[in-house]
Amino acid sequence: MEQNAKKGTTTLGLVCKDGIVIATERRATMGHMIAHKNTQKLFPIGDNMCLTIAGLVADGQLLARYLSSEVELYQLKREKEMTLEASATMLSNILLGRRWMPFWVGLLLGGVDSKGGHIYSLDAAGGSIPDNFATTGSGSPFVYGVLEDHYKEGMSISEGVDLAVLCLMVSSSRDSASGDGINVATITEKEGFKEISEKDIDKKMSKINKEKGLKKV
Amino acid sequence: MFIGRLGEVTMQPGQMGYDRGITVFSPDGRLFQVEYAREAVKRGTTTVGIKTKDGVALVVDKRITSSLVETTSIEKIFHIDKRIGLATSGLVADARVLVDYARVVAQINRVSYNERIDIPTLVKRVSDFKQTYTQYGGVRPFGTALLVAGMDEEGPHLFETDPSGAFMAYKAVSIGMARDEVEEIFEEDYEEDMSLDKAITLALKGLARAGETELKSRSLDIAIISKEEDFKKLSKDEVEGYLDSIE
Numbered sequence: 001m002e003q004n005a006k007k008g009t010t011t012l013g014l015v016c017k018d019g020i021v022i023a024t025e026r027r028a029t030m031g032h033m034i035a036h037k038n039t040q041k042l043f044p045i046g047d048n049m050c051l052t053i054a055g056l057v058a059d060g061q062l063l064a065r066y067l068s069s070e071v072e073l074y075q076l077k078r079e080k081e082m083t084l085e086a087s088a089t090m091l092s093n094i095l096l097g098r099r100w101m102p103f104w105v106g107l108l109l110g111g112v113d114s115k116g117g118h119i120y121s122l123d124a125a126g127g128s129i130p131d132n133f134a135t136t137g138s139g140s141p142f143v144y145g146v147l148e149d150h151y152k153e154g155m156s157i158s159e160g161v162d163l164a165v166l167c168l169m170v171s172s173s174r175d176s177a178s179g180d181g182i183n184v185a186t187i188t189e190k191e192g193f194k195e196i197s198e199k200d201i202d203k204k205m206s207k208i209n210k211e212k213g214l215k216k217v
Numbered sequence: 218m219f220i221g222r223l224g225e226v227t228m229q230p231g232q233m234g235y236d237r238g239i240t241v242f243s244p245d246g247r248l249f250q251v252e253y254a255r256e257a258v259k260r261g262t263t264t265v266g267i268k269t270k271d272g273v274a275l276v277v278d279k280r281i282t283s284s285l286v287e288t289t290s291i292e293k294i295f296h297i298d299k300r301i302g303l304a305t306s307g308l309v310a311d312a313r314v315l316v317d318y319a320r321v322v323a324q325i326n327r328v329s330y331n332e333r334i335d336i337p338t339l340v341k342r343v344s345d346f347k348q349t350y351t352q353y354g355g356v357r358p359f360g361t362a363l364l365v366a367g368m369d370e371e372g373p374h375l376f377e378t379d380p381s382g383a384f385m386a387y388k389a390v391s392i393g394m395a396r397d398e399v400e401e402i403f404e405e406d407y408e409e410d411m412s413l414d415k416a417i418t419l420a421l422k423g424l425a426r427a428g429e430t431e432l433k434s435r436s437l438d439i440a441i442i443s444k445e446e447d448f449k450k451l452s453k454d455e456v457e458g459y460l461d462s463i464e
Contacts, residue, residue: 078338086330093329114370 008177010139011052012167013110013119014160015132019188020117021160022050022110025168027180037180044193046071048081049111054137056104083113088120088128096126106136112187139171139178146170157186165204172217179217240354251351254380257360261306263393266364267416268375272443273366275304276420281436294440298323301367302440302448306393308360319343336367336374340384348382362392368442395427421463
């Protein structure tokens with residue numbers, strides 16, 4: 001199972017001044033083989049949230065479907081948007097319910113609610129921790145290094161996007177299980193969920209490539 | 218056959234038989250057992266709820282007839298969640314089952330979402346539970362109406378639920394024996410921007426004028442949930458204070 005599992009990933013989330021930035025790369029691996037080069041690891045949930053998955057792709061996708069329908073039901077029944085705290089708690093309960101046959105995942109739940117922007121990091125055992133920034137997957141040690149140095153509280157969304165691109169370029173160049181392009185999305189109160197276009201990401205990568213010599217991914 | 222606001226029924230011989238099982242409709246589309254349950258509420262103690270922008274109050278005259286009764290043992294207002302209370306009229310034993318249910322629903326919400334339940338959601342859940350006792354065989358409806366009051370993120374709320382599982386939000390409402398009389402007074406004197414103190418006084422005025430006997434602090438229960446304070450039952454002295462203010 002573990003041999004064939006598609007895992008090894010980099011995902012990251014940042015709380016910024018007007019919302020959050022959340023990003024992943026696109027590689028899925030099976031052992032030493034790159035199994036997929038265009039993997040969707042970023043799932044919009046409702047209108048104000050987004051989930052990223054790392055670990056077993058099947059488990060992550062299932063949880064994204066669970067969460068998405070739970071959030072929609074909650075909002076239909078209560079006529080109000082679910083808070084990040086509420087969905088993170090619910091997700092944590094689902095994960096902990098599988099204590100003895102866990103979902104093999106590392107999740108980031110990010111979004112904006114009435115209390116502002118939030119990033120929650122969730123582990124397979126059900127631990128749920130909010131933070132200003134978080135990263136999961138095999139590339140996370142490299143990303144933490146960059147974030148500890150570059151992250152600033154209250155940074156703007158556009159600064160956040162630049163930082164996310166940099167982080168994923170770093171992890172893609174040092175983690176063999178990360179690479180093959182990136183997905184970056186922002187969630188703000190004004191605009192909700194918005195994915196950054198291929199073109200804009202390419203521009204940002206070229207700039208970083210020029211400045212730091214990091215390879216584009 | 219005639220039906221009043223709370224389901225006042227005068228049975229005619231031709232309708233006999235449609236009140237045996239609760240799941241059986243009468244030919245004109247009514248569920249008699251549910252209407253009888255509403256009758257139980259009509260015979261209950263008069264219970265009032267009143268909402269202002271600063272909070273909500275529940276007031277019950279417990280109608281204690283004997284001086285030997287330990288008044289604190291008669292409960293008609295219940296604490297459901299930190300900022301939610303509930304008052305009953307009708308069969309108190311039935312109400313206690315619903316109180317237990319509402320308390321559990323409130324706690325399950327905290328475990329599931331790490332959030333206090335909002336009042337409309339709680340009212341819907343309790344009403345859904347009541348509704349199941351009007352549609353399945355071998356049971357009878359709850360002979361009780363509830364006033365659910367509380368504060369949540371949206372502000373103050375006041376709901377009434379009836380035995381059919383229907384519910385409505387009110388600015389000021391009464392259930393039980395003297396409902397009509399109290400509501401008449403509310404319709405005249407209620408003002409949306411009145412203070413919570415004034416609202417409690419108005420509620421007591423309504424109860425005093427509607428009831429046959431004089432209001433006494435030992436048989437009165439008042440609970441408030443306000444911006445400043447969580448659910449709180451007033452002490453005997455505080456109740457006394459409000460009683461003085463209406464005289």
